Amino acid sequence: MDDEHPHPHTDHHHHHHGDPTTMTMSDRADAAEEAAMHELEELVATKSSLFHLADGEVKVDTSQAAWAKNPKARFLMGADPRLPQMPEKPTLVDYFRCRFASTNHLLQSATHALKGGHPEKVVMACLLHDIAVVGFIRCDHGYWGAQMIEPYVEQEVSWAIRMHQALRFFPDESVGYGYPEMYVKLFGPDYKPEPYIVAEYERARKHKWYMTSRLITVNDIYSFDPNAKVNLDDFVDIIGRNFKQPKEGLGWDNSPSAHMWRTLMWPTRFL
Numbered sequence: 001m002d003d004e005h006p007h008p009h010t011d012h013h014h015h016h017h018g019d020p021t022t023m024t025m026s027d028r029a030d031a032a033e034e035a036a037m038h039e040l041e042e043l044v045a046t047k048s049s050l051f052h053l054a055d056g057e058v059k060v061d062t063s064q065a066a067w068a069k070n071p072k073a074r075f076l077m078g079a080d081p082r083l084p085q086m087p088e089k090p091t092l093v094d095y096f097r098c099r100f101a102s103t104n105h106l107l108q109s110a111t112h113a114l115k116g117g118h119p120e121k122v123v124m125a126c127l128l129h130d131i132a133v134v135g136f137i138r139c140d141h142g143y144w145g146a147q148m149i150e151p152y153v154e155q156e157v158s159w160a161i162r163m164h165q166a167l168r169f170f171p172d173e174s175v176g177y178g179y180p181e182m183y184v185k186l187f188g189p190d191y192k193p194e195p196y197i198v199a200e201y202e203r204a205r206k207h208k209w210y211m212t213s214r215l216i217t218v219n220d221i222y223s224f225d226p227n228a229k230v231n232l233d234d235f236v237d238i239i240g241r242n243f244k245q246p247k248e249g250l251g252w253d254n255s256p257s258a259h260m261w262r263t264l265m266w267p268t269r270f271l
């Protein structure tokens, strides 16, 4: 790799402005001018209100506020250049590679299920069970994840992912699943799931696909092994057989959850 230009796609952001404390007046004026000029070229990435809520603020990004800083600001309505570039017609594998912040847990769970000799739909459910955590929204992640994949997988797979949200809080001795010790540490010994989770668990317990969802919790590996050799390539064929990749690209199709994939692809669009 050429040492002079280690990041050819991002170095346009890194003009040298110098340390303001050691700059002369004219240096500073030049730097300010350069920054202003630079801003003209730049598109403003907008944070959704949900992102502000996560910072503890009830707030909305407005065009007025951005224009107060730069009257010529324009707003991103497409790809955010700070993020890995997605192909024109993305596949589920592209989201794994470019948008999911960590895939080790998913790959370890799926590998565990595969080694346990479970059917492919169980392996697939394990592979996708936490995509909402690593790529979208953490709270109620079983529901978000299930909704995102629902149009593209067997109903049993998305049902299992939806229900693992509740099942993980309840033991099942018949398969050796106990309440995770990690949860005592994470939520305290007195934590009790919300009533809607208890009700969901009771419905799932009686359902014909109960065991598919239960197997997600059984294969959900908490003790991450940093040395485990897991590779997405090992699952590309399973994804091919169990995920209906839309020909337009995942997000550009007309499915009921396509907008969720588009949001993940271009999360800072103004509208």
Ligand SMILES: [Fe+2]
Pocket: 129, 130, 141, 142, 164
């Ligand atoms: Fe989960």
Ligand SMILES: [Fe+2]
Pocket: 105, 129, 130, 220, 221
């Ligand atoms: Fe998990």
